[in-house]
Amino acid sequence: MELMNRFCPRILSACFVLILFMAPVANGQDMIEHPLTDLDGFQAPADNWRIVGAIEADRHGVADIQTTDGDGILLNMPSDGARENLFTMWEHGDIELSFEFMMPKGSNSGVYLQGRYEIQLFDSWGVPNPTYSDAGGIYQRWDPARNEGERGYQGHPPSMNVSRAPGLWQDFYILFQAPRFDAEGRKVSNAKMVKVAQNGVVIHENVELTGPTRAAGFSDEQALAPIMIQGDHGPVALRNIRYNLHLPAAAEDEKPPRFVPAIHVEPTSEAEVIRGFVNHDGAKKTRTISVGDPDGVHYVMDSAQGAVLYAWKGRFIETTDMWHSRGTQQLAVPRGSVLTFSGRPAVARLESDSIVWPDSMGADYVFKGYDLDADSRPSFHYTMSDVTITDRLLPGDNGRQLEREIVVSGDDSGSSEIWVLVAAATTISEGDDGVFRMEGNTYYLELLDSGGGEAIIRALDEGEELLVPVSLSDGSATVRYALIW
Incomplete structure (x- = not known):
């Protein structure tokens, strides 16, 4: 078996297009928070709307939601007797x-700017080719006077599906420009x-809306009107919920836009493996390996630490700053909705479970390279003193999750115990189903095999x-887990 420990000059499927480098996705400074106490x-909320303090929405059960008393979360639970839409007291133009929003499996809602123009909220987890009716879509307009098959028109799908699993918090950031009217009230734009x-991923830019979308709260157009949240689905x-009643001004330090040929790498029939530099936690990581999979789930491995830095879905990677005129930063940039991890080593020896996990691998760590399977998916190999580690990540559940398998082999006679760091997060809680909720329900983690340890x-x-502690009494141990989002 030949291991690859240098750049492999494979032909990559790069897409050369002309793009405009934009300002950051969100401004978000000094926004007004809509109170949810x-x-x-x-306006006159119906009984399907209430305020709660915490929520769990099942990714397996349709309309299955558990709540805790308190405040800070607006919840719609429609019933046969109450399923009304909800309007803000305040109105807006621009x-x-x-x-942020969360919904259970199979659910459907929407947020209507000015009560008229809908951004769809939908359980679109794992949908390969989203339409206007999927999460993030701008819903179609509707004219019953048109011919059959033509009554729905001007719907706009998101540019890619970055939806997360049911029961996870997702976020939207929207810049909306209201229609303009002249002194006589005629619409001029x-x-x-x-x-x-x-x-975190831009899915629409500069989409004109010629009129209200289907099921809007109003059929006309106005300069000022309230937000409507759909409650009948x-x-x-x-x-x-935060807002500014104007569009943000461009940042003073924003660099002038420039046109360059963008280089996008996308996997097709097999995985793409790219070595290069990646930014992580404010530092440039110079020994990273980015892996893109045709199933649409991708990751970055830091070979200097045996650590996964990022995982994401959607499109794979932009290498413009690596390959265009040998850009100043020479960085590869993920193109989808990214989960960020601690970057700490996955395996370490600890004297006890109270010892602080190391920030980096010790002098006894040696990265031995990687080999590729028939689909060009890599397995990473490294040694740590008297043990060897094989680390492999594969898409699972039709691209809905990323499964990691860490195999530790060697001598168990050392004075300290071998542990696997499955995850580090701000918050980790185990659900009733045995699946861990990470970062306040930002993603799930399911431990598939603990290698005999608890x-x-x-x-x-x-x-x-x-x-997870691992025992090498049988010569090796395997820890497997799935990242689900």
């Missing part, structure tokens, strides 16, 4: 809007979705760690 900020970003929760969650000064 009660429903006073909404607006900068952000919010259409409404426009200037920018819509879902989970399915359960949905929202929190951290997983523990230990508290840190900042955050928590999920650790």
Whole structure:
């Protein structure tokens, strides 16, 4: 078996297009927070709307939601007797809007700018080719006077599906420009979705809206009107609703736009493996390996630490700054909705479970390279003193999750115990189903094989760690887990 420990000059499927480098996705400075201590900020809320303090929405059960008393979360639970839409007390023209939402499996809702122009909220987890009716879509307009098959028109799908699993918090950032009217009230310019970003990824830019979308709260167009949240379809929760009643000004330090040929790498029939530099936690990592999979789930491995830095879905990677004129930063940039991990080594020896996990591998760590399977998916190999480690990541559940398998082999006679760091996060909690909720329901982690050890969650000064001890009494041990989002 030949291991690859240098750049392999394979032909990559690079897409050369002309793009405009834009300002950051979100401004979000000095935004007004809509209070969710009660429903006073909404017009005549029906009984399907209430305020709660915490929520769990099942990714397997349709309309299955568990709540805890408190405040901070707006919840819609429609029933046969109450399924009304909800309107804000305040009205808006141009607006900068952000919010988070969560819904159970199979649910459906929407947020209507000015009560008229819908951004769809939907359980679109794993949908390969999203349409206007999927999460992030700008819903179609509807004209019953048109011919059959033509009544729905001007729907706009998101540029890619970056939706997360049911029961996880997702976020939207929207810049909306209201329609303009002259002194006589005639419309002189259409409404426009200037920018819509879902989970940190821009999915719409400069989309003109010629009129209200289907099921809007109003059929006309106005300069000022309230936000409407759809309440007659399915359960949905929202929190951290923030807004500015104007569009943000460009940052003073924003660099002037420039046109360059963008280089996008996308896997087709087999995985793409790219070695290069990646930014992580404010530092440039110079020994990283980015792996893109045709199933649409990708990751970055730091070969200097045996650590996964990022995982994401959607499109793979942009290498413009690596390959265009040998750019100053020479960085590869993920193109989808990214999960960020601690970057700490996955395997270490600890004298006890109270010892601090090392920030980096010791002098006895040696990266031995990687080999590729028939689909060009790599297995990484390294040694740590008297043990060898094989680390492999594969897509699972039709690209809905990323499964990691760490095999530790060698001598178990050392004075300290071998542990696997499964995850480090701000918060880690185990659900009734045995699946861990990470970062306040930002993603799930399912421990598939603990290698014979019992997983523990230990508290840190900042955050928590999920650790598994492994025994090499049989010569090797395997730890497997799935990242689900």
